[in-house]
Amino acid sequence: MDFESWLTGFTDGEGSFIIGISQEKGRVKPRVRPIFEISNQDLTILEKIKDYFGFGSIREGKNGVYDFYTKNIEEAAKIADFFRKNPLIVKTKEFEAWCRVLDLIRQKKHLSEEGIKLIDSIRPKNLHPRSLKRHPRKEYKMSNVCPVCGKRIVRGHHH
Amino acid sequence: MDFESWLTGFTDGEGSFIIGISQEKGRVKPRVRPIFEISNQDLTILEKIKDYFGFGSIREGKNGVYDFYTKNIEEAAKIADFFRKNPLIVKTKEFEAWCRVLDLIRQKKHLSEEGIKLIDSIRPKNLHPRSLKRHPRKEYKMSNVCPVCGKRIVRGHHH
Numbered sequence: 001m002d003f004e005s006w007l008t009g010f011t012d013g014e015g016s017f018i019i020g021i022s023q024e025k026g027r028v029k030p031r032v033r034p035i036f037e038i039s040n041q042d043l044t045i046l047e048k049i050k051d052y053f054g055f056g057s058i059r060e061g062k063n064g065v066y067d068f069y070t071k072n073i074e075e076a077a078k079i080a081d082f083f084r085k086n087p088l089i090v091k092t093k094e095f096e097a098w099c100r101v102l103d104l105i106r107q108k109k110h111l112s113e114e115g116i117k118l119i120d121s122i123r124p125k126n127l128h129p130r131s132l133k134r135h136p137r138k139e140y141k142m143s144n145v146c147p148v149c150g151k152r153i154v155r156g157h158h159h
Numbered sequence: 160m161d162f163e164s165w166l167t168g169f170t171d172g173e174g175s176f177i178i179g180i181s182q183e184k185g186r187v188k189p190r191v192r193p194i195f196e197i198s199n200q201d202l203t204i205l206e207k208i209k210d211y212f213g214f215g216s217i218r219e220g221k222n223g224v225y226d227f228y229t230k231n232i233e234e235a236a237k238i239a240d241f242f243r244k245n246p247l248i249v250k251t252k253e254f255e256a257w258c259r260v261l262d263l264i265r266q267k268k269h270l271s272e273e274g275i276k277l278i279d280s281i282r283p284k285n286l287h288p289r290s291l292k293r294h295p296r297k298e299y300k301m302s303n304v305c306p307v308c309g310k311r312i313v314r315g316h317h318h
Contacts, residue, residue: 001246005164006171010249013172013199041171042249087160090169090201 004086007049010088011083014038017098019123021116030118032110034076034102053078073105094124101110163245166208170242171249173197176257178282180275189242191278193235196228212237232264253283297298 018035034093039061040046046068050056055078056070069074079100088095109115177194198220199205202275206229209215214237216231229235247254260278266272 001167002161002164005161006168007246008160008164009165009168010172011168012165012204040249045171045249048248089165089207090199090204093278 003052004082007052008086008088010045011038012088013090014040017091017094017124019101019119020097021120021123029111030116032105032116034073034098034105035069035071035075036079037067039065039067041065053082056109073102076102076107077092097122097124162211163241166211167242167245167247169204170197171247173199174250176250176253176283178257178260179277180279180282188270189275191264191275193232193257193259193264194228194230195235195238195257198224198226200224212241232261235261256281256283271313 016035016037016039018037020033020035021030022033023030036056038046038049041064043058043066046058046066049068050058053075055075056068058066061067070079076098080095080102083095087097101123104110104115104119110119175194175198177195177196179194180189181192181193182189195215197205197208200223202217202225205217205225209217212234213233215227217225217227220226229238235257239254239261240263242254260282263269263274264276269278
């Protein structure tokens with residue numbers, strides 16, 4: 001048994017490479033977050049995977065399902081390294097698109113509207129049904145930002 | 160990449176060890192069938208798995224999902240050999256219960272009502288949601304069989 005190959009097969013079944021784009025209250029720009037997630041009913045194996053990577057978190061989902069998930073770009077980068085070393089067989093396109101977005105985030109492209117549009121167009125579309133429920137593909141939109149001062153335009157905003 | 164380890168991980172995610180017990184029209188006794196199944200949207204990988212094993216079939220399911228599945232006890236026995244050599248991490252209990260039923264079928268226990276009750280009580284309960292839809296756990300029942308001649312009792316049956 002080669003655990004890295006096993007984990008690659010398990011990810012080809014249960015894993016999701018997610019790029020979340022969310023418009024949060026009080027933020028001018030949408031937030032772009034790369035997430036790697038494995039959902040399963042077996043908490044023990046998710047804990048083993050978390051131990052193996054040495055990072056990530058686990059939360060309890062619905063219907064007795066748990067999720068192992070990463071939280072930031074640094075963890076995402078380590079996941080990318082792992083699957084470059086251990087190539088996926090099924091989720092290759094999703095992984096490639098996810099890595100392209102990681103590069104764009106490193107280049108700070110996610111901070112401009114153009115960059116977010118580009119990220120939205122190339123981010124992986126095929127999520128695991130469970131992940132899709134949690135990360136629905138809502139249409140994102142930039143808030144109104146004043147071209148003069150860069151601040152959010154609220155009622156009464158003028159120069 | 161060790162393909163056998165990958166396939167074990169993929170099965171821990173997408174595989175199902177099924178014991179079907181079905182009462183079919185025109186048959187006196189319920190039919191007991193061991194089935195191994197892997198469901199996925201990626202037809203190419205299922206064809207690769209079929210080639211690897213050298214047996215099994217593929218059918219198109221709903222919502223763009225395909226199934227690789229085995230059809231008889233001989234194929235099931237080969238699947239059992241594979242996972243004895245490549246131990247599962249998540250679906251260990253399901254696999255053990257499935258193997259116990261394979262043994263009972265070899266001992267012809269599935270031909271008696273008592274044996275079928277035993278098989279029903281130990282067969283794997285945790286199927287993949289997709290497989291569970293296809294193999295719902297209906298309550299099985301033996302048809303009325305005449306204790307004198309062993310034939311099915313229909314209206315007007317007498318000695």
